[in-house]
Amino acid sequence: MKKFVKIAAIVIAVLVVLVIATLKFAPGIVRSYVVGHSEELIGRKVAIQNISLNPFTFKLEIDSLAVFEKDGETRFVAFDKFRVNVDPLRLFTGTAAVSEIYLKGLYARVLQHEDRFNFSDIIEFVAKGDTTAFDSAMVADSLAAKADSTGMVNAVEIADELPFSISVENIVFEKGNIIYQDTKIGSKIQLDDFSISIPAVYLSNKQTDIGVSFKFADGGDLNVKVLANAATNDFHVGVDLRKFALACGKPYLNDFINYKDFSGSLSVLMDIDGNLNQILASNVKGTVSLDDIVLTETSGRTLGVNHVGVGIASANVEKNEFRIDSVIVDGGFAHLDLYKNGKTNIDVLLKKGSADEPDSTQLAADQQLVLGDAPDSTATEAKPEEAASPAEETPKAKPLKAKINKLLVQNTTASATDHSITKPFNYTVKAITVKGSNINFDTPCTINVNASFPEGGSVAVKYKGALSDIGTMDAYISVKNLALKHFSNYSHHFTGYPISAGTLAFASENKIKNFELDSKNVIDIYNIDVGDKDPESDPEFLVPMKVGLYILKDKDDKIEFDVPVHGNMKDPKFSIGKIIWTTVSNLLIKVALSPLKMVGNLAATGAGAIGIDLGKNDEIIIDATRASFTSEQYAKASKMTEAVAKDKNLKLIFTQFYNPRKTTEAYKTIKLKTDYYKKSQGKDKLTELDERAIADMSNSDEGFQAYLKEIGEIDQKALRKEVAALAETRNQELLKVLQQQKGVTKKNITVITAPADKLSAHRGKALYKVTVDVQ
Numbered sequence: 001m002k003k004f005v006k007i008a009a010i011v012i013a014v015l016v017v018l019v020i021a022t023l024k025f026a027p028g029i030v031r032s033y034v035v036g037h038s039e040e041l042i043g044r045k046v047a048i049q050n051i052s053l054n055p056f057t058f059k060l061e062i063d064s065l066a067v068f069e070k071d072g073e074t075r076f077v078a079f080d081k082f083r084v085n086v087d088p089l090r091l092f093t094g095t096a097a098v099s100e101i102y103l104k105g106l107y108a109r110v111l112q113h114e115d116r117f118n119f120s121d122i123i124e125f126v127a128k129g130d131t132t133a134f135d136s137a138m139v140a141d142s143l144a145a146k147a148d149s150t151g152m153v154n155a156v157e158i159a160d161e162l163p164f165s166i167s168v169e170n171i172v173f174e175k176g177n178i179i180y181q182d183t184k185i186g187s188k189i190q191l192d193d194f195s196i197s198i199p200a201v202y203l204s205n206k207q208t209d210i211g212v213s214f215k216f217a218d219g220g221d222l223n224v225k226v227l228a229n230a231a232t233n234d235f236h237v238g239v240d241l242r243k244f245a246l247a248c249g250k251p252y253l254n255d256f257i258n259y260k261d262f263s264g265s266l267s268v269l270m271d272i273d274g275n276l277n278q279i280l281a282s283n284v285k286g287t288v289s290l291d292d293i294v295l296t297e298t299s300g301r302t303l304g305v306n307h308v309g310v311g312i313a314s315a316n317v318e319k320n321e322f323r324i325d326s327v328i329v330d331g332g333f334a335h336l337d338l339y340k341n342g343k344t345n346i347d348v349l350l351k352k353g354s355a356d357e358p359d360s361t362q363l364a365a366d367q368q369l370v371l372g373d374a375p376d377s378t379a380t381e382a383k384p385e386e387a388a389s390p391a392e393e394t395p396k397a398k399p400l401k402a403k404i405n406k407l408l409v410q411n412t413t414a415s416a417t418d419h420s421i422t423k424p425f426n427y428t429v430k431a432i433t434v435k436g437s438n439i440n441f442d443t444p445c446t447i448n449v450n451a452s453f454p455e456g457g458s459v460a461v462k463y464k465g466a467l468s469d470i471g472t473m474d475a476y477i478s479v480k481n482l483a484l485k486h487f488s489n490y491s492h493h494f495t496g497y498p499i500s501a502g503t504l505a506f507a508s509e510n511k512i513k514n515f516e517l518d519s520k521n522v523i524d525i526y527n528i529d530v531g532d533k534d535p536e537s538d539p540e541f542l543v544p545m546k547v548g549l550y551i552l553k554d555k556d557d558k559i560e561f562d563v564p565v566h567g568n569m570k571d572p573k574f575s576i577g578k579i580i581w582t583t584v585s586n587l588l589i590k591v592a593l594s595p596l597k598m599v600g601n602l603a604a605t606g607a608g609a610i611g612i613d614l615g616k617n618d619e620i621i622i623d624a625t626r627a628s629f630t631s632e633q634y635a636k637a638s639k640m641t642e643a644v645a646k647d648k649n650l651k652l653i654f655t656q657f658y659n660p661r662k663t664t665e666a667y668k669t670i671k672l673k674t675d676y677y678k679k680s681q682g683k684d685k686l687t688e689l690d691e692r693a694i695a696d697m698s699n700s701d702e703g704f705q706a707y708l709k710e711i712g713e714i715d716q717k718a719l720r721k722e723v724a725a726l727a728e729t730r731n732q733e734l735l736k737v738l739q740q741q742k743g744v745t746k747k748n749i750t751v752i753t754a755p756a757d758k759l760s761a762h763r764g765k766a767l768y769k770v771t772v773d774v775q
Helices: 002-041 088-093 120-129 136-146 155-161 246-253 345-350 361-371 484-495 545-552 576-592 595-609 631-640 642-646 660-681 688-695 702-711 716-738 756-761
Strands: 046-054 059-068 075-087 095-104 107-113 165-182 187-201 207-216 221-229 234-245 261-275 278-296 302-316 321-338 401-418 425-440 445-452 458-465 473-483 499-513 516-530 558-562 565-568 619-621 650-657 749-753 767-774
Touching (some): 002 046, 088 095, 187 246, 234 246, 246 261, 321 345, 473 484, 473 631, 484 499, 499 631, 516 631, 516 688, 642 650, 660 688, 660 716, 660 756, 716 749
Parallel strands (some): 095 165, 107 165, 321 401, 650 749
Antiparallel strands (some): 046 059, 075 095, 075 107, 165 187, 207 221, 278 302, 302 321, 473 499, 499 516, 516 558, 516 565, 619 767, 650 767
């Protein structure tokens, strides 16, 4: 018996040694076989530096593996080190356990040319030599039987049917490098430092934590955090993309636009919560931002924006609901060029066909690696078309629910150049600001737009309407202190006369319903003057501009007229510009043909009707009850700054005078009329047209008199404070405009209000008295 035990022990020991020896030396045999027969196995050359298996710890390690392209020299897929640790003893407890999967230095270079990849030949080679009886349909049916009503297969249910449980821990990929190239269009996306970290994979009602990170070779970092539950199919994805260089997408733009260059970056900080069974019902929230976007056109000019930021409170595609916290655009710049053929620079930008396919030796080599010995696609046997299934009723789309809590566009500049007229017109609008809040898709909301024109002009637009119905809206436009000389080329084109001077104020109230426009427009022009008619011009309108303007000007060198505009905005013949010019032209022709009017005007104004009449050279008459100025007052003040433009040592001091007692009384009447008008018309804010209506209101108006009896006395002390505040507002507004004139600085222009004692002693009209000092 002892002898038998001894022999058995020796046999077992020998077997153990043989197993250990086999496990020790088998990897080397496998390495030699795979390297020597790789082309027979997959049709590609494979290199492996070393394979080792520790028989005691069951740790498998592979050092430096590479699969080459068809040329046998270029790497296709490779890695520096692969390690997997298996715990076989846990099989006795019913668990297939992997305690570590480690991969370092993964390299993969994927090339695509149309529908073929640089690995297509491997798939075809393996498929051609595969003789195993593998019933894919049977596997599909098995998985379908385990799928729920949404078609999703629950991993936990599959795991429960296995005779053992699965445990996978410590999955780590680090220092990877992945390259994707489309050799047809010449694009390249390269991921550096590609890393994956998964502490454990759970096929149970417990969250698996996955971390992925890498850098883009062209600029940008991406970190992705995934939490997934295999039992419930719930997931959370956190995306942190920082400064992704959009220039890598330039080759794709060639199919859509003509351009010279494109740059900028994209950043995304996003959280997505959902369930794999209902992907479209996932809730998305976070921020998206674009920075330093510059698109260079083929002409060399640029379009772009410094920053665009979108804050997403929640987005749900299934419910068609989107709540946006904010949309902020800062530092936008754009231009519009109109050409004689009716096209614009946008048409040129969007015209396809100018971009050439990349052409280089390297690109040709890459294409060869992709195409290789690709089978002739024309030889593929055509499959009979499957019978069309009966048309299913398309579910009715859910109504869009969209809301933007805050909209802000600021520090934006836009320019326009019109090459379609005789002499090109160019104009730049700066400080464009757009503000809006609680903007709903299908509910009327209000958006305010402001911008600055050259030489102190400005525009304000107030829009009210629903984004879902762009054919119905209310829009109010107010233009102040617009220098008309900048539009001289249009006047030259339409009438043959260039504009040499003048300022314009414009108020427009527009009501649009189903694209039917009802517009009331008031134009106020001061000191407009034109040069001699160009004998070489061929104007669209034969208008006696000089005579007409001379007659239209009143004794104060002003022109006021109304321009009603009506029509359907969808009518291709509809043009607001032509309607205005037609109205102006008809008016000029009408007055020019009235000799009695001309004689009367000459008698009333004499030679003073020609040129700029400043009245007293050192005074500008103002209305002390208003915070703003007329075009005439702006023009007179701006005219006076010509002195400091010629001599930098001069200093102009604009001193405001008004009599507090008289002004307070006048302001009281206007304030009461304004309050009465707001109450009777149901308005909170007033437009220029409303202010004109208030100014025209008679003091004896019955409704107004009844209103005065209702309200009783008004605090005179409070009124005086309001009058003083109006005076300071005028000072700041005038200073702002004057500082934009040529040669004017903060040092040579001062705008102040006279001391209290001099105000009380002032008996004349409210005015700015201008004095000259030497610095």
